[in-house]
Amino acid sequence: MIIFPDCRPVSRPMGVAVARIQVLAESVFRKIAAGEVVERPLSVVKELVENAIDAGAGEIAVAMLSGGKEMIRVEDNGCGFGAAEIEIAFQSHSTSKLVELEDLDRLLTLGFRGEALPSILEVADIDLDTADNNEGRGWHCRFRGGRMLEKKQVSCRRGSAVTVQQLFANFPVRRKFMKSDQGEMRPVAAFLENAALARPTIAFSLQHNGRTVFSYPAAANLSERIYQVFGKEFLDDLRPVDFTSGHFSLNGFISAAQTGVSGKGRQFFMVNGRPVKEKTLLAAFNNTYQPYLEKTRSPVGVLHFNVPPSQIDVNIHPMKLEIRFLDSQRVYQFLQQAIDATLGRPPRPQAVAFNEFSQPATVNGPVSGIDTTAAEAP
Ligand SMILES: Nc1ncnc2c1ncn2[C@@H]1O[C@H](COP(=O)(O)OP(=O)(O)OP(=O)(O)O)[C@@H](O)[C@H]1O
Ligand SMILES: [Mg+2]
The missing domain is CATH 3.30.565.10 (Histidine kinase-like ATPase, C-terminal domain)
Structure with a gap:
């Protein structure tokens, strides 16, 4: 998670405590x-x-x-x-x-x-x-x-x-x-x-x-905040995720196998501290969970991704509701690996393994084999 300094953060010029407007x-x-x-x-x-x-x-x-x-x-x-x-x-x-x-x-x-x-x-x-x-x-x-x-x-x-x-x-x-x-x-x-x-x-x-x-009140960590917002029972069904690969890291909480909730309303993705709705993440998250949950259940996730800022484009929409990953294929695979590593890898048919795809998953449309529509927020 990004920890912001005690005063106005600056991306430039480096070393200056407070940037001028x-x-x-x-x-x-x-x-x-x-x-x-x-x-x-x-x-x-x-x-x-x-x-x-x-x-x-x-x-x-x-x-x-x-x-x-x-x-x-x-x-x-x-x-x-x-x-x-x-x-x-x-x-x-x-x-x-x-x-x-x-x-x-x-x-x-x-x-x-x-x-x-x-x-x-x-x-x-x-x-x-x-x-x-x-x-x-x-x-x-x-x-x-x-x-x-x-x-x-x-x-x-x-x-x-x-x-x-x-x-x-x-x-x-x-x-x-x-x-x-x-x-x-x-x-x-x-x-x-x-x-x-x-x-x-x-x-x-x-x-x-x-x-x-x-x-x-200010929480000491994410699990305490989830507890404040959703309560103890909700937190009990979650498992902590802590996963790093190269310059990408992920931490947060996801549904334990054989739990989940009805509907996709409890899926929160943060990229460098920014809450985002991003199709690759939604698709990777929901598709990866299929072997772990009953058909009628959806996974819960409160996930903080840290990626180099140069790997994302936030300058897409005036309201900054969307971001785009430069390499969405890598992001898909990264999240899949993180979930599998946390829950214990289930038997996954080769066809679902992401690296089998010749096309990258894009935010503009589904890629064969990846059910991005299934992953739309409710
Ligand atoms: N609550 C605040 N406390 C201190 N400084 C603030 C606060 N709100 C705004 N500012 C200052 O005013 C500037 C202008 O704010 P404004 O929200 O218009 O633009 P921005 O945050 O820089 O960009 P964006 O339009 O993407 O939000 C900010 O860059 C910041 O320096
Ligand atoms: Mg602003």
């Missing part, structure tokens, strides 16, 4: 997958929570009113914004996480486009309370109508609280397409549950309309 050169931002990033309350929560994680937070508290339609607040105890950086951070294409395109090959942060804050500001009002020091010297900033209206010195603890209100107030069509309060809240809870499994050592909490939906 800068506007990307046009030649760089034109090559970054950008576009619509704010569609609903979930998108706002996702972007703000990812920022909090990148800021090195040890505690992230999310509060919402009316499914996030009235208010979303994400509070963290991360590195905070420097006074001079706040205005820049809300400009398009400004980021502290990337300077040139090659930095994507070294990327250890969730963000890199410099798009999230300006995109949220386009469709909502924002209040920011932040301090980048432990002396309580902080700032309160009020953004209305896309502009900063007020910036005043206040006393606050190190970290940031971003409060988003009036989401889509000036976009009645988008507002109309929002679901009921519960309908907007549920995917936020699911996203945070996944984030909590991706970062066990960070405390996460969610409040909705003043009621605590969940509160997970």
Whole structure:
């Protein structure tokens, strides 16, 4: 698992503790997958929570009113914004996480486009309370109508609280397409549950309309976090995985043989700390499990992959929901070996062994013999 440093992580320049927020050169931002990033309350929560994680937070508290339609607040105890950086951070294409395109090959942060804050500001009002020091010297900033209206010195603890209100107030069509309060809240809870499994050592909490939906204290390790989220019985059916091959490593928990659950809703894959939905992983996971489980059961997995950043492409989709492995064939085989090594290899017909395939498994379509459709998330 990647352990982020205590302050804003940098991929470059190396050796500098805190990277400055800068506007990307046009030649760089034109090559970054950008576009619509704010569609609903979930998108706002996702972007703000990812920022909090990148800021090195040890505690992230999310509060919402009316499914996030009235208010979303994400509070963290991360590195905070420097006074001079706040205005820049809300400009398009400004980021502290990337300077040139090659930095994507070294990327250890969730963000890199410099798009999230300006995109949220386009469709909502924002209040920011932040301090980048432990002396309580902080700032309160009020953004209305896309502009900063007020910036005043206040006393606050190190970290940031971003409060988003009036989401889509000036976009009645988008507002109309929002679901009921519960309908907007549920995917936020699911996203945070996944984030909590991706970062066990960070405390996460969610409040909705003043009621605590969940509160997970910082866990010592992944098994403690799984216990917090799903309970003891769930954890009892899992086996620890710890597997390394070359520069790829994997750790986490998977279903013991002859257990499993109904449906594929409990399969969580994290690549370099980023929760992903990736077809090769889903296919390898579910296909490999076939000899270990009854036909009606699906495997559970909470799996953290660590791969060299140069082996994945995260610059595919503006919302960064997808990644692509450079060598998906190797990834398929790697996961298969890890599962077999953990559960004890079952008799596997040669035809299912991955190295028999002449075509690599791609994320764009099934490869003969690999049932990628069977592996789609529910
Ligand atoms: N909670 C936070 N604490 C400290 N700094 C933050 C926080 N949120 C944002 N920042 C700073 O503001 C910058 C802009 O944030 P923004 O989310 O717009 O872009 P990004 O995270 O760099 O890229 P992406 O658009 O992919 O999320 C970040 O690069 C970071 O330096
Ligand atoms: Mg961001």
